[in-house]
Amino acid sequence: MLETIAKRDRDFGTPARVSTQLVNLTIDGQTIQVPEGTSVMRAAAEMGINIPKLCATDSLEAFGSCRLCLVHIEGRRGFPASCTTPVEEGMVVITENKKLNDMRRNVMELYISDHPLDCLTCPANGDCELQDMAGVVGLRNVRYGYDGANHLNDATDASNPYFAYDPSKCIVCSRCVRACEDIQGTFALTIDSKGFESRITAGQKDTFLESDCVSCGACVQACPTSSLMEKTVIMMGQPEHSVVTTCAYCGVGCAFKADMKGQEVVRMVPWKDGKANRGHSCVKGRFAWGYATHKDRVLKPMIREKITDPWREVSWEEAIGYAASQIRRIQNQYGRDSVGGITSSRCTNEETYLVQKLVRAAFGTNNVDTCARVCHSPTGYGLKTTLGESAGTQTFDSVMHTDVVIVMGANPSAAHPVFASRLKSRLRQGAKLIVIDPRTIELVSSPHIKADYHLPVRPGTNTALLTSMAHVIATENLIDEAFVAERCETKAFNEWREFVSRPENSPEAMAEITGVNADDLRGAARLFATHGNGSIYYGLGVTEHSQGSTTVMAIANLAMATGNIGREGVGVNPLRGQNNVQGSCDMGSFPHELPGYRHVSDDTVRRQFEQAWGVTIQPEPGLRIPNMFDAALSGSFKALYCQGEDIVQSDPNTQHVTAALSAMECIIVQDIFLNETAKYAHVFLPGSSFLEKDGTFTNAERRISRVRQVMEPQAGLADWEATCALSNALGYPMNYKHPSEIMDEIASLTPTFTGVSFKRIDELGGSVQWPCNEDAPEGTPIMHIDQFVRGKGKFVITQYVPSDERSTRKFPLLLTTGRILSQYNVGAQTRRTDNVMWHHEDVLEIHPHDAEERGINVGDWVAVQSRSGETALRAEITDRVQPGVVYTTFHHPESGANVVTTDSSDWATDCPEYKVTAVQVRRVTQPSDWQTHWTRFTDMQHDLLEKRIKEPAPSN
Numbered sequence: 001m002l003e004t005i006a007k008r009d010r011d012f013g014t015p016a017r018v019s020t021q022l023v024n025l026t027i028d029g030q031t032i033q034v035p036e037g038t039s040v041m042r043a044a045a046e047m048g049i050n051i052p053k054l055c056a057t058d059s060l061e062a063f064g065s066c067r068l069c070l071v072h073i074e075g076r077r078g079f080p081a082s083c084t085t086p087v088e089e090g091m092v093v094i095t096e097n098k099k100l101n102d103m104r105r106n107v108m109e110l111y112i113s114d115h116p117l118d119c120l121t122c123p124a125n126g127d128c129e130l131q132d133m134a135g136v137v138g139l140r141n142v143r144y145g146y147d148g149a150n151h152l153n154d155a156t157d158a159s160n161p162y163f164a165y166d167p168s169k170c171i172v173c174s175r176c177v178r179a180c181e182d183i184q185g186t187f188a189l190t191i192d193s194k195g196f197e198s199r200i201t202a203g204q205k206d207t208f209l210e211s212d213c214v215s216c217g218a219c220v221q222a223c224p225t226s227s228l229m230e231k232t233v234i235m236m237g238q239p240e241h242s243v244v245t246t247c248a249y250c251g252v253g254c255a256f257k258a259d260m261k262g263q264e265v266v267r268m269v270p271w272k273d274g275k276a277n278r279g280h281s282c283v284k285g286r287f288a289w290g291y292a293t294h295k296d297r298v299l300k301p302m303i304r305e306k307i308t309d310p311w312r313e314v315s316w317e318e319a320i321g322y323a324a325s326q327i328r329r330i331q332n333q334y335g336r337d338s339v340g341g342i343t344s345s346r347c348t349n350e351e352t353y354l355v356q357k358l359v360r361a362a363f364g365t366n367n368v369d370t371c372a373r374v375c376h377s378p379t380g381y382g383l384k385t386t387l388g389e390s391a392g393t394q395t396f397d398s399v400m401h402t403d404v405v406i407v408m409g410a411n412p413s414a415a416h417p418v419f420a421s422r423l424k425s426r427l428r429q430g431a432k433l434i435v436i437d438p439r440t441i442e443l444v445s446s447p448h449i450k451a452d453y454h455l456p457v458r459p460g461t462n463t464a465l466l467t468s469m470a471h472v473i474a475t476e477n478l479i480d481e482a483f484v485a486e487r488c489e490t491k492a493f494n495e496w497r498e499f500v501s502r503p504e505n506s507p508e509a510m511a512e513i514t515g516v517n518a519d520d521l522r523g524a525a526r527l528f529a530t531h532g533n534g535s536i537y538y539g540l541g542v543t544e545h546s547q548g549s550t551t552v553m554a555i556a557n558l559a560m561a562t563g564n565i566g567r568e569g570v571g572v573n574p575l576r577g578q579n580n581v582q583g584s585c586d587m588g589s590f591p592h593e594l595p596g597y598r599h600v601s602d603d604t605v606r607r608q609f610e611q612a613w614g615v616t617i618q619p620e621p622g623l624r625i626p627n628m629f630d631a632a633l634s635g636s637f638k639a640l641y642c643q644g645e646d647i648v649q650s651d652p653n654t655q656h657v658t659a660a661l662s663a664m665e666c667i668i669v670q671d672i673f674l675n676e677t678a679k680y681a682h683v684f685l686p687g688s689s690f691l692e693k694d695g696t697f698t699n700a701e702r703r704i705s706r707v708r709q710v711m712e713p714q715a716g717l718a719d720w721e722a723t724c725a726l727s728n729a730l731g732y733p734m735n736y737k738h739p740s741e742i743m744d745e746i747a748s749l750t751p752t753f754t755g756v757s758f759k760r761i762d763e764l765g766g767s768v769q770w771p772c773n774e775d776a777p778e779g780t781p782i783m784h785i786d787q788f789v790r791g792k793g794k795f796v797i798t799q800y801v802p803s804d805e806r807s808t809r810k811f812p813l814l815l816t817t818g819r820i821l822s823q824y825n826v827g828a829q830t831r832r833t834d835n836v837m838w839h840h841e842d843v844l845e846i847h848p849h850d851a852e853e854r855g856i857n858v859g860d861w862v863a864v865q866s867r868s869g870e871t872a873l874r875a876e877i878t879d880r881v882q883p884g885v886v887y888t889t890f891h892h893p894e895s896g897a898n899v900v901t902t903d904s905s906d907w908a909t910d911c912p913e914y915k916v917t918a919v920q921v922r923r924v925t926q927p928s929d930w931q932t933h934w935t936r937f938t939d940m941q942h943d944l945l946e947k948r949i950k951e952p953a954p955s956n
């Protein structure tokens with residue numbers, strides 16, 4: 001039962017071992033068989049015998065320092081530590097007798113003599129392993145007294161906003177140090193000094209905040225006492241129940257236990273049995289959840305006629321009735337296709353499915369699109385064309401079997417941190433790394449990690465670079481001929497081989513274009529093709545280009561040519577940005593596709609949905625988001641229902657977007673905050689956070705994980721309920737009682753989901769990877785094993801076509817954008833948490849050479865101007881970027897990064913070319929005109945919200 005589980009997970013003391021060799025032994029008179037390499041402690045725990053322990057925990061390799069876990073082993077001298085002793089065939093172990101207990105009590109006495117005995121007022125009271133062990137060994141008195149040297153008055157380090165370090169409670173078990181090294185891979189902690197003097201320090205005796213700590217929380221999780229403790233627990237006390245759910249931030253999809261007191265979250269703890277994260281987390285999911293109850297949440301539905309009017313709070317009925325009447329009025333006046341909707345990659349699968357159903361069935365149009373349009377739509381197109389399925393091929397676990405990794409256009413340490421930790425762990429074991437990125441991202445060089453190759457590709461030339469890698473592989477006979485012959489279309493392959501082998505595609509010929517040294521490129525290509533299991537992980541630095549789809553196909557070509565598809569440790573792995581980007585695409589959010597990526601023009605598919613939904617579905621694809629904007633400006637598109645998306649901040653060419661919104665007659669925004677888009681809205685429907693609803697998210701591994709309600713919807717309705725109400729008001733009935741019924745409908749209509757239900761997900765341990773159907777009742781961890789989904793893999797020619805966005809005399813620099821660890825996307829959530837301590841403004845990274853040429857110093861305000869617009873940011877001078885390239889993030893609306901980005905987009909999918917914008921940069925002393933306008937408009941909108949006409953209290 002996953003809904004409510006024990007507060008503290010069972011701890012087996014040391015990690016599980018996997019081996020076909022089984023070992024038989026006897027523990028306390030009972031026999032057991034365990035895999036070779038298992039510790040005596042774990043073998044005992046699996047029999048239900050809990051040997052006392054302090055320094056061991058099953059998320060870390062044993063260290064053997066506390067000596068509490070001593071056991072007697074027949075035929076052995078002394079008393080070995082059970083955590084560090086592996087089982088042996090025929091071993092006979094005694095875990096309890098007087099001698100062992102006396103020794104353990106002595107150990108505990110020493111610990112307790114240097115520990116403040118304030119259990120009753122300690123925040124860990126009831127959840128402290130030291131306290132538990134004192135009870136287990138029967139400690140009744142401490143002979144050593146408290147007068148000698150001790151650490152009882154050591155000062156607490158409360159510098160981190162989310163957790164405190166109280167050294168007086170520290171037993172120097174080093175679990176925190178090992179967690180930071182082995183699980184997180186940051187190496188921020190050390191044990192300073194020796195013996196009695198030994199203390200845990202962050203960095204060079206820095207505070208946690210000053211150190212390299214990235215606040216992942218792994219050390220807090222590992223600490224057996226209250227030495228490292230969440231501040232929320234210190235404030236609120238121990239939780240009383242837990243609910244397993246899924247993080248609502250990035251596409252890793254970490255499972256968490258929401259530790260609760262009534263309806264209040266006390267803390268979010270990464271769930272050990274979560275298959276995407278294996279008990280790890282990052283600062284966002286672990287700590288940055290306070291936005292869910294932030295005072296800025298708008299909890300009443302509101303309407304207004306014009307965006308210059310104050311808002312008027314109304315009942316849900318009135319808001320929904322008004323929205324429905326506006327949609328019908330507009331359709332009557334301007335035609336059926338004058339309205340549309342945008343689904344959200346932050347909402348659940350069930351909610352996303354309902355929005356596209358609402359648009360197709362109740363609005364009667366295919367004008368539905370999703371924010372995946374602006375991130376991974378080229379992944380859908382590129383992988384479908386080459387491999388036959390629009391999704392990544394692996395599990396995250398698969399990276400532990402890889403031998404050489406390409407990370408391209410992705411910065412996992414910032415955007416997919418829990419995956420980055422797994423990857424680093426594999427790299428520390430010896431796997432090779434090739435980074436393809438214009439910036440020197442953290443993975444290029446970090447503690448105990450050094451990329452074998454960093455190819456600093458010039459923005460906009462990814463296709464050229466991958467084609468030249470393929471050239472090396474083809475011309476140096478490094479192709480996996482047997483794989484290609486058996487698994488791929490011969491004609492397409494031969495054409496591709498001839499194409500990539502041309503001299504103009506050689507690294508030497510391409511170096512001029514890509515800016516990458518030909519020798520490095522040859523070295524990287526040889527390494528990838530010859531070093532065993534090769535895997536490719538990529539992000540928006542691949543897709544958000546005018547040739548995004550071509551580059552995705554070039555990646556698939558490379559994987560097929562080297563035989564790196566269809567088993568553990570290999571594959572093509574898009575790192576999805578938002579929590580449910582994969583799901584929103586799966587659910588039929590694109591205007592041309594019904595759920596399961598089936599084209600609306602397919603009569604058979606359409607008929608299936610028409611029968612189930614009882615309506616006629618249009619056979620023509622509807623408008624994509626950019627087309628909606630263009631149609632709004634030309635006067636034919638008049639109303640938009642936008643759930644959980646902030647298109648004004650996240651879409652390119654902000655002024656174009658706001659002009660389009662301003663031209664519409666009815667904008668309905670459903671969100672938890674009055675976001676940038678809501679400032680242009682006429683109807684505001686309060687959204688619900690992930691803590692307030694049931695459903696599922698699908699992560700970058702195609703893993704469908706349960707989202708569970710831990711508190712009532714703050715505004716009275718969950719998002720799916722509001723969509724149903726709108727549909728009902730439009731005369732198209734939607735009467736689901738629970739999101740599980742929506743999933744049942746999805747499963748009945750989508751071949752890759754036929755085996756999925758909430759019940760089945762629970763039976764499978766909380767998640768399942770699609771396809772999950774009759775052929776794969778337990779889901780599909782790895783795709784394309786024996787054959788590709790499309791039958792034979794298809795090589796596609798990847799001719800490099802330069803982007804229109806090229807540096808010119810007027811705009812000599814190339815702007816590229818990305819994310820940082822502490823903030824998430826448009827920042828609406830993370831800006832409302834203490835994460836702003838790490839990133840309170842977006843800055844412009846510029847190379848020292850380019851800065852000097854322009855007389856720019858660190859911290860100067862600089863204008864960034866493109867053909868779209870101009871904004872101003874502070875300058876950070878760094879050689880993380882190459883000369884000729886500047887970089888910024890887009891987490892703060894006032895930065896206006898998307899005022900500068902242009903309408904250039906991917907040829908196949910219209911995904912905007914965020915990663916390449918030709919700009920000029922110069923020193924300024926004041927904000928840009930756009931920023932001045934933004935401030936004025938934002939002040940006005942805040943004023944209109946403040947002055948909103950409140951709904952009268954209901955009379956009795």
Ligand code: SF4
Pocket residue numbers: 176179180184186187188189212213214215216217218219220
């Ligand atoms: S929070 Fe994470 S990064 Fe920081 S010290 Fe602890 S384990 Fe290391």
Ligand code: SF4
Pocket residue numbers: 169170171172173174175176177200219222223224225227228
């Ligand atoms: S802070 Fe906690 S985990 Fe770290 S050494 Fe001290 S007691 Fe152990």
Ligand code: SF4
Pocket residue numbers: 247248249250251252253254277281282283284285286416417418419
């Ligand atoms: S890695 Fe992603 S899913 Fe996991 S906790 Fe961080 S933000 Fe959430």
Ligand code: FES
Pocket residue numbers: 052053054055056063064065066067068069070081082083084
């Ligand atoms: S638990 Fe085995 S030595 Fe500490």
